[in-house]
Amino acid sequence: MKKTDSMNGGVEFAGSTKTENKIELAAPTVETFVTTDRKIIVVDMDAYFASVEQRDNPDLKGKPVIVCESLGSRGVVSTASYEARKFGVHSAMPLWKARQLCPEGIFLEVRIDVYKIISSQIKNIYLEYTDLVEPVALDEAYLDVTVNKKGISSAIDLAGEIQSRIFFETKLTASAGVSFNMFLAKLASGMHKPSGLTEITKDQVDSLMDNLPIGEFYGVGEVTESKFRNMGVETGADLKKLSFDDLSRLFGKPGRSFYNLVRGIDERVVDPNKLRKSIGKEITLQADTENVEEILDNLATLSTDVEKLLQVEGLYGRTITLKLKYGNFSSITRQQALKEFTDDAVIFFNTAVGLLKKTRAGEWPVRLVGIAVSGFAPLPESEPAVSESPSLSATTNMEVAQITA
Numbered sequence: 153m154k155k156t157d158s159m160n161g162g163v164e165f166a167g168s169t170k171t172e173n174k175i176e177l178a179a180p181t182v183e184t185f186v187t188t189d190r191k192i193i194v195v196d197m198d199a200y201f202a203s204v205e206q207r208d209n210p211d212l213k214g215k216p217v218i219v220c221e222s223l224g225s226r227g228v229v230s231t232a233s234y235e236a237r238k239f240g241v242h243s244a245m246p247l248w249k250a251r252q253l254c255p256e257g258i259f260l261e262v263r264i265d266v267y268k269i270i271s272s273q274i275k276n277i278y279l280e281y282t283d284l285v286e287p288v289a290l291d292e293a294y295l296d297v298t299v300n301k302k303g304i305s306s307a308i309d310l311a312g313e314i315q316s317r318i319f320f321e322t323k324l325t326a327s328a329g330v331s332f333n334m335f336l337a338k339l340a341s342g343m344h345k346p347s348g349l350t351e352i353t354k355d356q357v358d359s360l361m362d363n364l365p366i367g368e369f370y371g372v373g374e375v376t377e378s379k380f381r382n383m384g385v386e387t388g389a390d391l392k393k394l395s396f397d398d399l400s401r402l403f404g405k406p407g408r409s410f411y412n413l414v415r416g417i418d419e420r421v422v423d424p425n426k427l428r429k430s431i432g433k434e435i436t437l438q439a440d441t442e443n444v445e446e447i448l449d450n451l452a453t454l455s456t457d458v459e460k461l462l463q464v465e466g467l468y469g470r471t472i473t474l475k476l477k478y479g480n481f482s483s484i485t486r487q488q489a490l491k492e493f494t495d496d497a498v499i500f501f502n503t504a505v506g507l508l509k510k511t512r513a514g515e516w517p518v519r520l521v522g523i524a525v526s527g528f529a530p531l532p533e534s535e536p537a538v539s540e541s542p543s544l545s546a547t548t549n550m551e552v553a554q555i556t557a
């Protein structure tokens with residue numbers, strides 16, 4: 153999944169859970185608490201889309217399988233199998249580049265419907281243990297098992313049991329991370345892939361955070377990362393030297409979260425009902441244009457792309473936003489609310505065409521075009537709900553999103 157700078161559900165203390173192990177800090181105005189009595193698990197399917205393809209076609213086992221959102225000239229890699237990753241292929245990479253790196257790769261188009269069915273099968277396993285399941289993507293979910301339906305006290309035992317259940321029922325492997333907050337559990341889940349089972353305990357937090365590259369902290373996207381690097385902040389140890397006030401002044405609310413994360417504090421709660429705010433895609437044109445036809449061509453492509461992104465998340469939206477950036481770099485947005493929820497590219501396109509008439513397109517040179525959809529319908533219970541809601545990439549603004557797993 154693409155990293156973004158947006159923060160969602162930041163670190164607030166009001167109404168938070170139990171507070172123990174109060175830490176005294178230099179800054180007297182800031183109270184921080186490390187809550188270590190929660191049990192959070194992140195389950196992350198290993199090379200999910202590619203593994204499904206290898207499972208369903210045994211000829212593909214052991215081969216570099218590269219699943220793309222489309223095989224057209226503008227295709228992007230969704231998931232590369234571990235064999236393909238050895239060639240340097242990774243998700244969000246343009247298809248042409250993947251072909252260059254891995255000419256013998258087997259390139260396949262996503263079969264979203266199949267992945268969704270398996271994801272809902274997996275979610276049903278989670279629900280046998282806890283109702284506090286927050287899906288992040290088709291291949292990943294947070295579980296709060298502090299109190300669980302099976303009365304299992306060890307979160308690591310429980311996570312191992314879930315991994316076995318997933319393998320038994322789907323013949324797919326998952327990695328799991330266990331810790332006392334969402335950020336650390338997520339970090340743990342990525343440490344020993346594939347089939348990893350990793351716990352981060354309170355004792356490990358200090359040295360782990362000190363050595364963590366700044367780009368790995370939750371909420372640090374590319375823009376924030378380069379801002380930090382320009383300040384000479386490369387690792388968590390560097391981050392720790394910045395005061396709460398400095399971080400707050402430099403980054404606003406995310407800055408306050410960075411201050412806490414590096415101290416092992418992340419009070420976000422696993423929210424089964426969390427929904428993305430907006431899904432969109434934008435494109436910077438190769439050259440500024442006053443040609444409306446060219447803009448319409450791009451809107452058509454973007455509409456199809458956004459339809460696919462919504463389908464991956466299983467979402468239907470009702471508010472369409474058109475974004476233009478003119479040659480002079482000024483940006484405008486035009487928005488329209490529809491009567492019905494939809495994930496239909498044709499409706500997105502037609503709405504965007506109407507909105508385009510309320511802009512200076514055709515008169516002024518345009519350098520960037522984007523479409524975003526928001527105002528999502530709540531998912532019915534029967535929907536494959538593992539597609540609900542990324543927490544890292546929930547956005548209020550448009551971002552260039554990719555279908556990745």
Ligand SMILES: [Mg+2]
Pocket residue numbers: 196197198199200291292557
């Ligand atoms: Mg995965």
